[in-house]
Amino acid sequence: MAVLFPEGKEATTSLGIYRPDWAYNSSKTQEEYMEKEEIFWVGHNKNPNNTDSSEADNPYSWRGIAHDIVDKSVIDGSEFITHFNTGNGHLYALNGKIMREKDWSNRSLQDILPTWRWIAETKDGATPLAPSFDFSTAYNGGSSLKLEGDLSPANPTHLKLYKANISVEATTELSVIYQANSQAGKVKIGVAFSDAPNKYTFFEPKKWTQAGDSKDWLQGQVRLNQYKGRTIVGLSLVFESTTAIKDYQVNIGQLAVTNVNDKAKTPKAVTDLKVTENDFRDGIYGDARLSWSAPKNDEDVLYYQVYRVKPDGKYELMGLTGNTVYYVPEMRRLDKEIATKLVVIPLNRHYEAGKPAGVTFEWPAYPKPVAAFEADQTLIAPGDSVKFTDKSSEVTESWNWSFPGGEPSSSTEQNPVVTYNVEGTYEVTLTAKNSEGEDVVSRQMITVTKEAAGGVVDLALNQKASASSFVNEKEAPQFAVDGDDHTKWCAVGDAPHTLTIDLGAEHKVSEFIIKHAEAGGEPAAFNTRVFKIQLSLDGENWSDAVTVNDNTKGVSKHAIALTSARYARLIVEKPTQGGDTAARIYGFEVKGLK
Numbered sequence: 391m392a393v394l395f396p397e398g399k400e401a402t403t404s405l406g407i408y409r410p411d412w413a414y415n416s417s418k419t420q421e422e423y424m425e426k427e428e429i430f431w432v433g434h435n436k437n438p439n440n441t442d443s444s445e446a447d448n449p450y451s452w453r454g455i456a457h458d459i460v461d462k463s464v465i466d467g468s469e470f471i472t473h474f475n476t477g478n479g480h481l482y483a484l485n486g487k488i489m490r491e492k493d494w495s496n497r498s499l500q501d502i503l504p505t506w507r508w509i510a511e512t513k514d515g516a517t518p519l520a521p522s523f524d525f526s527t528a529y530n531g532g533s534s535l536k537l538e539g540d541l542s543p544a545n546p547t548h549l550k551l552y553k554a555n556i557s558v559e560a561t562t563e564l565s566v567i568y569q570a571n572s573q574a575g576k577v578k579i580g581v582a583f584s585d586a587p588n589k590y591t592f593f594e595p596k597k598w599t600q601a602g603d604s605k606d607w608l609q610g611q612v613r614l615n616q617y618k619g620r621t622i623v624g625l626s627l628v629f630e631s632t633t634a635i636k637d638y639q640v641n642i643g644q645l646a647v648t649n650v651n652d653k654a655k656t657p658k659a660v661t662d663l664k665v666t667e668n669d670f671r672d673g674i675y676g677d678a679r680l681s682w683s684a685p686k687n688d689e690d691v692l693y694y695q696v697y698r699v700k701p702d703g704k705y706e707l708m709g710l711t712g713n714t715v716y717y718v719p720e721m722r723r724l725d726k727e728i729a730t731k732l733v734v735i736p737l738n739r740h741y742e743a744g745k746p747a748g749v750t751f752e753w754p755a756y757p758k759p760v761a762a763f764e765a766d767q768t769l770i771a772p773g774d775s776v777k778f779t780d781k782s783s784e785v786t787e788s789w790n791w792s793f794p795g796g797e798p799s800s801s802t803e804q805n806p807v808v809t810y811n812v813e814g815t816y817e818v819t820l821t822a823k824n825s826e827g828e829d830v831v832s833r834q835m836i837t838v839t840k841e842a843a844g845g846v847v848d849l850a851l852n853q854k855a856s857a858s859s860f861v862n863e864k865e866a867p868q869f870a871v872d873g874d875d876h877t878k879w880c881a882v883g884d885a886p887h888t889l890t891i892d893l894g895a896e897h898k899v900s901e902f903i904i905k906h907a908e909a910g911g912e913p914a915a916f917n918t919r920v921f922k923i924q925l926s927l928d929g930e931n932w933s934d935a936v937t938v939n940d941n942t943k944g945v946s947k948h949a950i951a952l953t954s955a956r957y958a959r960l961i962v963e964k965p966t967q968g969g970d971t972a973a974r975i976y977g978f979e980v981k982g983l984k
Contacts, residue, residue: 392451392453394458395457395458401458405458407455412426412430413426413427413429413430414915415913415915415916416913417913418913418914420525424522424523428507429452429454430454430455431454431455431456431507432454432455432456432457432507433452433453433454433456433457434452434454436507436508437508437509437510438454438456438461438506438507438509439506439509441453441454441456441457461505461506461553462553463505463552463553463554463555464502465502465552465553465554465555465556466554466555466556467556468556468557468559468562468647468649468652469646469647469648469649469652469739470502470552470554470556470625470646470647470648471501471644471645471646471647471648471739471740471741472501472502472503472552472644472645472646473501473528473529473530473531473534473643473644474501474503474504474523474531474533474534474535474642474643474645475499475500475501475528475530475531475532475533476500476501476503476523476525476531476532476533477495477496477497477498477499477500477501477531477532478493478494478495478496478497478532479493479494479525479528479531479532479533480492480493480525480526480532481525481526481528481532482494482528482531482532482707483528483529483530483531483532484530484603484695484707484741484743485529485530485601485602485603485741486528486529486601486602486603486604486606486607486643487602487603487604488528489697489705489706489707490706490707490708494532494709496709496710498711498712499531499693499710501531502552504535504551504552505551505552505553506550506551506552506553507521508521508522508549509549509550510537510547510548510549511547511548511549511550512545512546512547512548513544513545513546516544516545517539517540517545518539518545518547518548518549519537519538519539519541519547519549519629519638519640520537520538520539521535521536521537521549522535522536522537522538523535523536524536524641527569527641527643528643529567529602529607529643529644530643530644530741534641534642534643535641535642535645536639536640536641536642537549537629537638537639537640537642538637538638538639538640539637539638540634540635540636540637540638541575541629541630541631541634541635541638542631542633542634542635543630543631543632543633543634546628546629546630546631547628547629548580548590548626548627548628549626549627549628549629550580550590550624550626551625551626551627551645552624552625552626553623553624554622554623554624554625554647555621555622555623556621556622556647557619557621557622558614558617558618558619558620558621558622559618559649560615560618561613561615561649561650561651561652562613562614562615562617562618562647562648562649562650563611563612563613563614563647563648563649563650564579564581564593564611564612564614564646564647565595565609565610565611565612565644565645565646565648566579566595566609566610566627566642566644566645566646567601567602567607567608567609567642567643567644568607568608568640568641568642568643569606569607569608569640569641569643570638570639570640570641571637571638571639571640572631572635572638574631574632574633574635575629575630575631575635575638575640576594576628576629576630576631577594577610577627577628577629577640577642578592578593578594578627578628578629578630579592579593579594579595579612579625579626579627579628579645580592580593580624580625580626580627580628581593581614581617581622581624581625581626582622582623582624582625582626583617583620583621583622583623584620584621584622584623585620587623587624590624590626592628593612593614594610594612595610595611595612596610597610598610602643607643609644613650622647625645625647627642627645648740653740654690654738654739654740654742655687655689655690655738656738656742656744657685657687657688657690657691657736657737657738657744657745658685658686658687658736658744658745659685659736659744659745659746659747660682660683660684660685660694660714660734660736660747661682661683661685661747662681662682662683663680663681663682663734663747663748663749664680664681664682664749665678665679665680665732665749665751666679666680666681667679668751670753670754671720672757672783672784672785673723673753673754673755673756673757673785674722674723674756674757674784674785675720675721675722675723676720676721676723676730676751676753677717677718677719677720677721678717678718678721678732678751679715679716679717679718680696680715680716680717680718680732680734680749681714681715682694682714682715682734682747683714684714684736685736685744688736690738690739691736691737691738691739691744692712692737692738692739692741693710693711693712693736693737694710694711694712694713694714694716694734694735694736694737695707695710695734695735695736695737695743696708696709696710696711696716696718696732696733696734697732697733697734697735698718698721698730698731698732698733699730699731699732699733699748700724701724701725701727705733708721708732710737716734718732723753723756726756727753728752728753729750729751729752729753730750730751730753731748731749731750732748732749732750732751733746733747733748734746734747734748735747756785756825756826757783757785757826758785758824758826758827758828758829759782759783759785759786759787759822759823759824759827759828759829760782760783760822760829761782761786761820761821761822761828761829761830761831762780762781762782762783762820762831763778763779763780763781763782763818763820763831763833764778764779764781764949765777765778765779765818765835765836765949766778766779766947766949767900767901767949768835768836768837768900768901768949768950768951768952769837769839769842769846769898769900769901769952769981769982769983770810770836770837770838770842771838771839771840771841771842771843772810772811772812772813772838772840773809773810773811774809774810774838774842775807775808775809775810776796776807776808776809776810776836777805777806777807778791778805778806778807778808778818778820779805780804780805780820780822782820782822782829783822785824785826786822786823786824787823787824787825788802788822788823788824789801789802789803789804789820789821789822789823790802790820790821790823791803791806791818791819791820791821792818792819792820792821793806793808793816793818794816794817795810795812795814795816796808796809796810796816796836797809797810797811810836810838812838813838813839813840814837814838815834815836815837815838815952816834816835816836816837816838817832817833817834817835817836818832818833818835818836819831819832820832833951834951835950835951837900837951837952839983841983842983846900846901846981846982846983847981847982847983847984848873848979848980848981849893849897849899849980849981849982849984850871850891850893850958850978850979850980851871851872851873851979852868852871852872852873853871853891853892853893853894854891854892854894855867855868855870855871855879855889855890855891855892856889856890857879857881857887857888857889857890858881858886858887858888858889859881859882859883859887860879860880860881861880861881861882861972864877865877865878865879865880866879867879867889867890870889870975870976870977870978871891871977871978871979873977875905875909875910875976875977876910876911876976877976878910878974878975878976879973879974879975879978880972880973880974880975881962881965881972881973882971882972882973883971884971885962885963885964885965885971885973886961886962886963887961887962887965887973888959888960888961888962889959889960889962889973889975889978890929890957890958890959890960891957891958891959891978891980892929892956892957893955893956893957893958893980894956895956896927896954896955896956897954897955897956897982897983897984898952898953898954898982898983899925899935899950899952899953899954899955899958899980899981899982900949900950900951900952900953900981900982900983901947901948901949901950901980901981901982902923902935902936902947902948902950902958902978902979902980902981903945903946903947903948903977903978903979903981904918904921904945904946904948904960904975904977904978904979905944905945905975905976905977905978905979906918906941906943906944906945906946906974906975906976907944907966907974907976908943908944908945909944909945909976909977910974910976912974914942914944914967915966915967915968915970916965916966916967916970916972916974917941917942917943917944917966917967918941918962918964918965918966918973918974918975919939919940919941919942919964919965919966919967920938920939920940920941920962920963920964921938921941921960921961921962921963921964922934922936922937922938922960922961922963923935923936923948923958923959923960923961924958924959924961925953925955925957925958925959926955926956926957926958926959927954927955927956927957928956928957929956929957932957932959935948935950935953936948936950942967952982958978958980960975960978962975
């Protein structure tokens with residue numbers, strides 16, 4: 391950044407930010423992603439007031455976008471409400487009550503987030519409370535603002551949050567909703583006015599009332615009538631205590647500037663609510679497309695809540711939208727229900743619920759199971775064991791296995807382990823059952839031979855490899871079979887991408903191991919999603935050995951019934967978990983007998 395924007399000099403060029411997805415693609419957890427996002431925007435100090443780099447003499451050191459871009463604000467008008475909702479989370483709360491406990495992401499529901507992340511000030515030599523977004527506690531949405539640390543008279547924390555442009559009227563009111571692990575701490579609201587933008591005036595509500603559906607939050611208000619005619623340009627919070635509080639934690643669920651006399655109307659029920667389309671999968675998954683007409687008094691409607699009513703009568707929040715159409719994503723059928731009711735409830739701009747409206751759709755007939763299974767290995771020495779994994783459809787309620795020649799010879803476990811002591815080729819049969827019927831699948835798949843006593847070998851190691859394409863000589867096809875997890879075959883362009891291995895002679899093949907992007911240290915988002923493996927004796931006539939449609943693993947293993955082949959081919963049909971079309975294969979092993 392210092393090269394583009396040298397200190398005290400004219401910028402050398404303009405800067406456009408294209409696809410800033412580094413933070414997402416390089417993160418394994420949400421917490422890591424949020425931290426990297428902070429660093430991207432405000433530098434390693436995570437403070438837009440202090441973006442000086444520890445490598446000040448390094449022109450390539452990263453100091454954050456905020457160092458060179460002047461902060462701006464979209465907060466104007468006479469009303470501002472935030473719940474510090476980032477537009478995603480592990481839960482969704484309304485008025486402090488958790489209505490959904492599944493991960494979600496909808497940026498259209500995101501609040502205006504703090505202008506400054508984070509400027510936490512305290513007395514010289516003291517340590518301020520540490521601010522962050524908390525995804526385990528929320529008042530409205532999926533997150534709240536959390537501060538934690540030791541609080542005492544010596545270290546009050548002033549957290550500057552928003553740049554603003556709000557005109558103060560006689561009825562303007564400040565309010566805050568919070569919960570804390572100690573009531574000895576005080577919460578005040580800070581305001582900077584346009585005539586003194588660097589000076590904050592602090593307001594402490596005189597009365598705190600219980601808030602939220604469970605009354606476990608506190609809410610306080612302060613009227614600003616004596617400041618009528620002035621303009622708010624900064625909003626902040628102050629945390630103080632007259633006594634020492636160890637490990638203090640406070641969550642801010644709402645910060646608002648409103649007009650007391652400006653009441654939002656309670657919405658009436660929506661009309662013409664209907665299911666315009668359903669799509670069902672496997673008889674137990676279904677989605678729904680909804681449409682409705684806005685209520686007659688819709689001028690104050692902020693969002694529409696969409697709920698699913700479960701068989702026990704409980705409401706599950708499916709999502710919120712500002713539109714009059716909504717796609718309810720795939721729902722799992724519960725308790726073999728015949729029909730499911732969906733309910734739409736409007737919310738006004740003060741997050742007050744209106745009247746509900748409902749519509750019902752019917753499910754197809756409940757399905758019989760489809761039996762399927764796989765084994766962790768299919769080529770073993772006498773005395774070795776095989777673990778069988780049930781892959782039958784989800785509606786399966788019981789399992790009957792038959793293992794002629796194995797110990798045990800039968801089982802009702804879902805994922806049994808079987809030992810084979812005598813050489814030979816053995817059949818495995820699985821019967822999957824539920825209340826609607828059963829399905830049977832048999833496979834001649836286990837080979838027991840003394841030749842496998844020393845273990846199977848990688849027949850593809852350092853063999854001749856070719857591919858449909860590759861990026862350059864350092865990411866050529868041979869690097870997928872060199873046994874080194876730090877090198878890879880990489881192909882770009884439109885899929886499918888193919889990697890073909892000549893095993894040098896005909897061999898008996900029993901298993902494949904693929905090392906995807908994550909195995910080489912790249913983000914899991916780049917792991918191959920959809921692929922198939924084919925085998926051939928002559929390199930011209932191919933048969934499918936493995937088909938995978940939903941891989942997410944960094945290393946995937948695929949055992950097959952013993953098959954003779956000289957050539958193996960990997961066909962990458964969807965190279966990543968997202969839209970990236972580059973294939974990244976760090977290893978392709980073909981296991982079998984030498």
